[in-house]
Amino acid sequence: MLVFLAAALGWLAWRVLVDFKYDWQWADIPQYILHRDSGGRFQLGTLGQGLALTLRLSVWASALGLALGLGLALARLGASLYLRLAARSLVELSRNIPPLVLLLVAFYFFGAQALPWPRLAAFIRDCGPGVQWLAEAATVRLGDLDVFFPAVAALAIYEAAYFSEIFRGAIQAADRGQWEAAWCLGLSRLQQYRLIVLPQVFRKTAPQLAGQFISTLKESSVVSVLSLAELTYSSMKLAATIHHLFEIWLTAAAMYFIFNFLLSLLFARLERA
Amino acid sequence: MFKRFMPSLAIVAALIMMGGPALAQTGPAGANPEDAALLAGNPWVEQIKSRGVLRVGFDIFRPWAMETRSGRYVGFEIQVAEALAADLGVEAEFVPTAWDGIIPALLTGRFDIIIGSLGITEERRQKVVFTDPYSFSGMAIAASRRSAPNKTSLADFNRPEIVVAAKSGTTAAIAARELLPQATLKTFDSEDQTAQELRSGKAQALIASAPYPAELALKSPGEIYVPVSGTLTSEPCGMALSPKNREALPALNAWIAARFKTRWLEKTWSYWFETLDWEGLLK
Numbered sequence: 042m043l044v045f046l047a048a049a050l051g052w053l054a055w056r057v058l059v060d061f062k063y064d065w066q067w068a069d070i071p072q073y074i075l076h077r078d079s080g081g082r083f084q085l086g087t088l089g090q091g092l093a094l095t096l097r098l099s100v101w102a103s104a105l106g107l108a109l110g111l112g113l114a115l116a117r118l119g120a121s122l123y124l125r126l127a128a129r130s131l132v133e134l135s136r137n138i139p140p141l142v143l144l145l146v147a148f149y150f151f152g153a154q155a156l157p158w159p160r161l162a163a164f165i166r167d168c169g170p171g172v173q174w175l176a177e178a179a180t181v182r183l184g185d186l187d188v189f190f191p192a193v194a195a196l197a198i199y200e201a202a203y204f205s206e207i208f209r210g211a212i213q214a215a216d217r218g219q220w221e222a223a224w225c226l227g228l229s230r231l232q233q234y235r236l237i238v239l240p241q242v243f244r245k246t247a248p249q250l251a252g253q254f255i256s257t258l259k260e261s262s263v264v265s266v267l268s269l270a271e272l273t274y275s276s277m278k279l280a281a282t283i284h285h286l287f288e289i290w291l292t293a294a295a296m297y298f299i300f301n302f303l304l305s306l307l308f309a310r311l312e313r314a
Numbered sequence: 315m316f317k318r319f320m321p322s323l324a325i326v327a328a329l330i331m332m333g334g335p336a337l338a339q340t341g342p343a344g345a346n347p348e349d350a351a352l353l354a355g356n357p358w359v360e361q362i363k364s365r366g367v368l369r370v371g372f373d374i375f376r377p378w379a380m381e382t383r384s385g386r387y388v389g390f391e392i393q394v395a396e397a398l399a400a401d402l403g404v405e406a407e408f409v410p411t412a413w414d415g416i417i418p419a420l421l422t423g424r425f426d427i428i429i430g431s432l433g434i435t436e437e438r439r440q441k442v443v444f445t446d447p448y449s450f451s452g453m454a455i456a457a458s459r460r461s462a463p464n465k466t467s468l469a470d471f472n473r474p475e476i477v478v479a480a481k482s483g484t485t486a487a488i489a490a491r492e493l494l495p496q497a498t499l500k501t502f503d504s505e506d507q508t509a510q511e512l513r514s515g516k517a518q519a520l521i522a523s524a525p526y527p528a529e530l531a532l533k534s535p536g537e538i539y540v541p542v543s544g545t546l547t548s549e550p551c552g553m554a555l556s557p558k559n560r561e562a563l564p565a566l567n568a569w570i571a572a573r574f575k576t577r578w579l580e581k582t583w584s585y586w587f588e589t590l591d592w593e594g595l596l597k
Contacts, residue, residue, distance in 0.1 A: 268411045278374045
């Protein structure tokens, strides 16, 4: 079996490296990640900027997804039948729709036709260069807000379903005796959650939450279909400019891998600390 | 007269091999007062002037529009758009958009105008309005030496067993279907994928806008060749607007005519398509 696998891999490598007759040109690639400008300062190239945008997208989507996921988990465990049904519907909807389709739906619901993004952009511009710089550093060029927000919303809804399941499991795993003891002490339902249950839930679920963040980072590549210049779309643009397909996509894959792998190492270390 | 614009592939090939002497170095686009006067007073123009920004939709496509390592855009379309914006007295804001979605994005108001070598076709005319042509593009063919050697006419490729690759949603795909109705057409999201199909031998030929096929043959002469030289078609390309901005057409047409008259469009075209002087701009 192993011999067969090795032979298959070898054949594949031979096809790609020799039979394909691909003209490898790696020298041009690094400057698109990082280069020195004419003043000698380091500047991010288009791929570096793409990775930075991927990161911003994922941080916003995960933060919103965490909040929404916690809300959904609490709603599903709450007393109100209406909330339970609504939360269940949302979780099932987003778990059973492909993220790409969810993204396109979000684009038409939260994009420029439905919400006044150009007016918001103009408002931020009027607030002065300082505010504009801050807004653009935290999100994206103002002209792209109408794509950035739907993208964040779609990723957040998609991830919220998974976050809510993680939270729900952990809340239900809290010992029944703790709820009863808290109730005996005269704590309200809110206080029981806030003081007793949720602190344990966050501690217990930290590894899964970290894993889900990395998964958000990977999912965010679907946003490239909206022409938002995160790492995947940046790579497509670079491919159309310099035509070194294999080098560019191997570089993009390596950038995703190295970044996510370092993050997972960091999270593992934080857990032990 | 427009045929003159079409760089014959032989000239392109020779120039690329010679490293491209400076034929017509065009300077940075500055406002031209006479051309600017042609644009004044139009409602669409006034709306853009009051906003201070002309938002331009296009897709990345070497050498029409390319992205530099620091994320700026350069290319033929970019230079035309910058000249138009300068004459409007506004900044150009470039909104790169994947080709398949470029018309919907125009119609939903993501940008004001498409300046992206959008070929003028009847099908597109039903959704957008076009200005007079400001450039012409032509389709060319390249073939694989390994899987389709020694062919010298289009008829050699017009057979069911021949697989032709083209970029989806482009006039290249339409041209492939019209020129080679018997052949099997396979479409891809990018031109580079069509080239890879050719290299791997899965497609026997590809059809794409000149000068892409000639450039491929020059880069890998042992694998890829140009069976039929010159361009197979000549397609007028216009700037596209949403139909609700139809009233802007006379002003834009007058601007294009003025830029033809001074041969500025011609010189700009030959700078991007007949030389490689711009390669340093990608840094």
